[in-house]
Amino acid sequence: MVSTKNVSKSDEILSVASTRGFFFPTAGIYGGRAGFYTYGHLGKLLKSNWEFLWRKHFLSKDNFWEVQSNNILPEPVFKASGHLENFSECRVKCSKCNSEFRIDDIVLDDSKCLKCNNKLVLSKDDGFNMMFPLVVGSGEKAYLSPETAQGAYITFKDEFKATRGKLPLGLAILDKAYRNELSPRNLFFRLREFSQAELQIFFNPDLPGFPDDVEWKGIKDYGLLLAQADNNHKVSKVSCSDAFKKFKLPKFYLSGLVRVQKFFLDIIGVPSDKFRLFEVPEGDRAFYNRIHYDVEILLDSLGGFKEVAGVHYRGDHDLSRHQSLSKEKLEVFHDGKRFIPHVLELSFGVDRNVWLLFDIFYHKDLKKSDTLLFRFPKLLAPFQVSVLPLVNKEGLDVKALEIHNSFRNAGISSFFDDSGSIGKRYARNDEAGTPFCVTVDGQTLDDESVTIRVRDTSEQSRVKIGELIITLQRLLSR
Numbered sequence: 430m431v432s433t434k435n436v437s438k439s440d441e442i443l444s445v446a447s448t449r450g451f452f453f454p455t456a457g458i459y460g461g462r463a464g465f466y467t468y469g470h471l472g473k474l475l476k477s478n479w480e481f482l483w484r485k486h487f488l489s490k491d492n493f494w495e496v497q498s499n500n501i502l503p504e505p506v507f508k509a510s511g512h513l514e515n516f517s518e519c520r521v522k523c524s525k526c527n528s529e530f531r532i533d534d535i536v537l538d539d540s541k542c543l544k545c546n547n548k549l550v551l552s553k554d555d556g557f558n559m560m561f562p563l564v565v566g567s568g569e570k571a572y573l574s575p576e577t578a579q580g581a582y583i584t585f586k587d588e589f590k591a592t593r594g595k596l597p598l599g600l601a602i603l604d605k606a607y608r609n610e611l612s613p614r615n616l617f618f619r620l621r622e623f624s625q626a627e628l629q630i631f632f633n634p635d636l637p638g639f640p641d642d643v644e645w646k647g648i649k650d651y652g653l654l655l656a657q658a659d660n661n662h663k664v665s666k667v668s669c670s671d672a673f674k675k676f677k678l679p680k681f682y683l684s685g686l687v688r689v690q691k692f693f694l695d696i697i698g699v700p701s702d703k704f705r706l707f708e709v710p711e712g713d714r715a716f717y718n719r720i721h722y723d724v725e726i727l728l729d730s731l732g733g734f735k736e737v738a739g740v741h742y743r744g745d746h747d748l749s750r751h752q753s754l755s756k757e758k759l760e761v762f763h764d765g766k767r768f769i770p771h772v773l774e775l776s777f778g779v780d781r782n783v784w785l786l787f788d789i790f791y792h793k794d795l796k797k798s799d800t801l802l803f804r805f806p807k808l809l810a811p812f813q814v815s816v817l818p819l820v821n822k823e824g825l826d827v828k829a830l831e832i833h834n835s836f837r838n839a840g841i842s843s844f845f846d847d848s849g850s851i852g853k854r855y856a857r858n859d860e861a862g863t864p865f866c867v868t869v870d871g872q873t874l875d876d877e878s879v880t881i882r883v884r885d886t887s888e889q890s891r892v893k894i895g896e897l898i899i900t901l902q903r904l905l906s907r
């Protein structure tokens with residue numbers, strides 16, 4: 430339990446996260462390193478549950494698959510993709526202590542070193558490539574991949590053939606990405622090693638085939654929460670058919686925006702007033718993007734709207750460049766003609782998405798001492814139930830363990846918690862975000878009943894052991 434008086438929300442989250450085992454600074458015993466975090470047992474479960482929901486939502490379409498490439502890819506991949514040339518950031522350097530910073534971290538009219546407050550000057554070579562270089566074997570140049578996307582582009586030809594040459598084809602990769610960020614900051618928001626969940630949708634630009642007429646009919650009246658650049662990024666709800674007419678957004682792109690918005694609002698449970706699709710102005714887009722909206726979520730812990738995902742229309746940028754450098758034909762014959770497929774990319778930073786869960790589902794009941802809880806949705810919570818034997822009475826632990834194992838066998842993720850006072854155990858389970866606690870007490874041995882306590886209301890009710898699994902399944906499905 431943490432004391433939460435006079436502590437910022439992000440400090441509270443950090444404190445609970447490390448005591449409960451959500452995440453820790455990597456190599457903490459050596460002082461930790463900026464930009465690297467380790468997921469503990471609860472954090473890994475939370476992240477895996479998020480990934481499970483992501484897969485379920487985005488890979489439910491025909492011909493959409495998950496593949497796995499490598500984290501280390503050879504240099505020509507990044508020559509073709511443009512990362513060798515363009516994946517850099519402008520730096521400023523302190524004239525005294527030589528510390529370097531990203532130019533966008535510095536307010537230019539007050540350009541003082543963030544470490545020693547001396548004058549900053551523009552670094553001579555203003556491009557610092559953010560990829561981590563490697564040498565493979567005795568001398569072949571390679572890089573740790575800064576995005577999972579390239580793994581899908583270089584696999585496209587093989588997968589297109591293997592999946593019977595059909596478009597649209599969706600290839601997802603959930604894996605690590607690596608960026609040598611100059612100034613890692615904002616916790617999970619600027620990491621040097623992080624996870625991405627990216628879906629590349631390859632399609633015929635003249636005949637996208639998605640959304641098909643049926644899908645378009647289903648989404649044309651759906652209201653997107655768009656923050657348009659020419660409206661000072663003020664959010665307004667715009668139907669897909671209006672966005673198609675007024676903002677000239679193609680239907681395939683709108684279908685991507687709808688799927689992404691639905692994921693955040695309906696599956697994850699982000700409140701709609703904390704969500705916006707932020708149009709990235711042309712000058713700020715990544716070098717490969719033709720149309721680019723970011724998903725931004727209002728996060729109190731980080732003081733405003735923050736980017737957690739992006740919807741990128743990359744055109745034929747990647748496949749064309751890989752075709753010309755590799756000399757392998759990546760064009761396809763489809764719908765009676767030969768062409769290079771275009772790509773719509775739905776790109777998510779998984780760690781940023783995990784952080785948003787802590788921020789959005791954080792809850793503090795000011796009436797009740799100073800504990801806080803995470804009201805994670807039931808499918809995201811690391812554990813769905815905890816089993817707590819209440820008193821040290823013979824036979825009680827055995828009964829409690831039997832119940833715990835019966836939950837596991839029924840596919841309900843369960844934690845067995847038998848140490849500390851009952852008040853402390855409830856508080857720890859609230860901090861872990863566990864929606865239900867089942868208490869096994871003295872009465873259990875007499876009448877085969879236990880108590881179910883609900884995280885969000887602290888309400889308790891008595892249930893017969895024989896009806897426990899069905900009752901919990903019912904509660905979990907609500």
Ligand code: GAP
Binds near residue numbers: 578623
């Ligand atoms: N494949 C496209 C791509 O990588 P991006 O906007 O550079 O696009 C996609 O990254 C997502 O990855 C971002 O929306 C963000 O959520 C996450 N991301 C990017 N850089 C990150 C970093 N240094 N630390 C944590 N997450 C990051």
